[in-house]
Amino acid sequence: MLVALFAFAPRAQAAAPPTFTVGWSVYAGWNPYFYMQKSGILKKWADKYGVVIKVQRFDYAASLDSFVAKNIDACTMTNMEALDMPAAAGVDSTAIVMGDYSNGNDAVLTRNGLTFDKLSGHKVMLVQKTVSEYLLERGMVMNGQQAKLNTLKLINTSDSDIAPAFLNNKGNEAVVTWKPLVSQILEDKSVHSIFDSSKIPGEILDLLVVQTSVLQRPDGSGERFAKAITGAWYETMSQMAGGPQQLAALKGSAAASSDTLESYKEQLKTTALFATPKAATEFTTSPTLKQKMELVRQFCFTHGLLGKGIKSVDDVSIAYPDGSVQGRKDRVRLRFDAKYMQAAMQGKL
Structure with a gap:
């Protein structure tokens, strides 16, 4: 019997689904991650792809530090912080969900x-x-x-x-x-x-960023995680946009920051949500994104935010869905990948 138990233990351990942690902080465009978890939407999508996804709240700066230290697999952050924190620290990361831009927030x-x-x-x-x-x-x-x-x-x-x-x-x-x-x-x-x-519309972008090494895991679990979190996000967005679940989705997201429903609705008025995968994909693949990121990367370089020893703005590069790169092609640290949003748009998740 003991032999049978020892023989079974490794198989049971191996069968445990891989676990991923997403860090988020309080902000109108990121509060839906709280509701996504509480409502069961996230678990439904995680189960579909054979993974476990945990959502953890942080103060904003602490979430970035945790991501740079590779203590979490994904994190909500702005386009600028994606560049001046993980990218500047040499951590290769990929933005997979274009959530919104701050339009007065x-x-x-x-x-x-x-x-x-x-x-x-x-x-x-x-x-x-x-x-x-x-x-x-x-x-x-x-x-x-x-x-x-x-x-x-x-x-x-x-x-x-x-x-x-x-x-x-x-x-x-x-x-x-x-x-x-x-x-x-x-x-x-x-x-x-x-x-x-x-x-300054479109200059402060709110993203979901994943460790590129996680997406590239040989067992494919990182890809499954990306599909699950993207699918869960757009189901949540569809609930917030209307239908019988709208009130629950809005109240659940407001609860993430202990706000009233009225207060949260007021915040959403100044949040330009890319509520559909089509809208998010179109912006991510547009020339506008490159124009806005050019302003941001020049700011980061001018202020010495791209890391020690960086002598040129091109030493910390950004790659886009069309294959183009701002900066040196051998120094890409931040990537915008639209394929998961495109899959959602095409109903292929």
């Missing part, structure tokens, strides 16, 4: 009537090396204040602390963050938005 907020021409010498709270810093600079440049960029005093603050830290100290006069934190801060009537991401 990210904002520069100030007190005491401060405008861009008066920000010189003031402290600005934000999560450094993220799209918040990018948005701030784009606002300064577009308002003719580029020469004063070096006079700003940036205060690095985590997304979990930034709202209370700003609201509880009236001496803090400027902050850059994203919804729902923006909405919470704007409840203070002394605070006003002086610039937001609707002024």
